[in-house]
Amino acid sequence: MKIGLRVDVDTFRGTKHGVPALCKLFEKHNFQATFYFSVGPDNMGRHLWRLLRPTFFWKMLRTNAAGLYGPEIVLMGTAWPGLQIGKRLGHVIKACDEAGHEIGLHAWDHHREQAKINKMTPEDIYLELHKGFDKLAGICNKPPVSSAVPGWRCSNPLLLEKAKFPFRYNSDCRGTSIFRPVVDGQALEQIQVPVTMPTYDEVLGRNGVTDDNYNEYMLQQLKPGQLNVLTIHAEAEGGKCLKMFDDFIVKAKERGWQFVPLGELAAENPDPPKGKIVQEPFPGREGWLGQQAGL
Numbered sequence: 486m487k488i489g490l491r492v493d494v495d496t497f498r499g500t501k502h503g504v505p506a507l508c509k510l511f512e513k514h515n516f517q518a519t520f521y522f523s524v525g526p527d528n529m530g531r532h533l534w535r536l537l538r539p540t541f542f543w544k545m546l547r548t549n550a551a552g553l554y555g556p557e558i559v560l561m562g563t564a565w566p567g568l569q570i571g572k573r574l575g576h577v578i579k580a581c582d583e584a585g586h587e588i589g590l591h592a593w594d595h596h597r598e599q600a601k602i603n604k605m606t607p608e609d610i611y612l613e614l615h616k617g618f619d620k621l622a623g624i625c626n627k628p629p630v631s632s633a634v635p636g637w638r639c640s641n642p643l644l645l646e647k648a649k650f651p652f653r654y655n656s657d658c659r660g661t662s663i664f665r666p667v668v669d670g671q672a673l674e675q676i677q678v679p680v681t682m683p684t685y686d687e688v689l690g691r692n693g694v695t696d697d698n699y700n701e702y703m704l705q706q707l708k709p710g711q712l713n714v715l716t717i718h719a720e721a722e723g724g725k726c727l728k729m730f731d732d733f734i735v736k737a738k739e740r741g742w743q744f745v746p747l748g749e750l751a752a753e754n755p756d757p758p759k760g761k762i763v764q765e766p767f768p769g770r771e772g773w774l775g776q777q778a779g780l
């Protein structure tokens with residue numbers, strides 16, 4: 486029984502602190518995962534800033550958002566241009582690659598893509614992908630094998646632009662099984678490995694889930710005999726939730742689960758059924774997410 490494990494890395498801080506912490510944890514447990522890196526400017530602070538009035542600024546520093554992402558994220562990308570993650574922290578990404586983990590592209594500018602994907606032209610999308618692809622390929626001396634759009638904000642134009650890059654597979658949506666996306670009647674070569682399980686921030690505080698019973702809740706979400714793909718965040722499980730995630734790994738292994746990179750699951754299913762991605766609301770998330778649907 487396998488759990489495809491995917492680590493999303495959204496910020497400078499998550500790359501600097503969360504990635505090395507998770508690499509160490511995975512080494513202790515002797516497995517590899519897939520890391521999706523953001524390699525351009527860290528403008529994630531803009532996102533949080535937008536939601537807040539300045540009077541709430543100091544209060545915010547003591548809240549969960551600042552606890553997860555660190556106080557500097559609030560300022561990042563607001564008072565000054567966002568720090569260039571790939572330029573400053575390429576050595577962290579390279580070390581992750583050298584530890585045998587699968588390296589994928591999350592974004593050039595995570596915030597921009599998450600907020601604007603439906604407003605970007607195909608040329609804009611291509612340029613954004615191109616900048617991220619080149620940066621990541623330059624750091625690792627080889628092209629990233631996969632990509633995962635920020636915030637599961639997947640669209641058909643995005644899939645068509647991705648098809649111009651040599652990704653072996655992508656992970657751009659929520660769903661239940663590996664599938665081959667069809668856009669405008671054309672079946673794409675790059676198959677999709679959807680995320681099947683909820684994320685920490687989607688689940689916590691809903692339906693009575695707390696840090697105390699979170700792992701038990703997540704273990705119940707695992708489905709033997711089906712596709713199981715879990716996303717964790719370098720900013721959460723690589724920081725504040727590290728010990729809790731260590732405990733999840735131990736408990737999952739005790740129940741017979743092993744953790745693998747998503748590429749291993751993709752390779753086991755090279756010719757999956759066709760499907761499509763639709764934009765629909767999702768429990769615990771603001772706005773819409775790309776979700777797997779039948780043709």
Ligand SMILES: [Zn+2]
Pocket residue numbers: 493494495591595635636
């Ligand atoms: Zn992300």
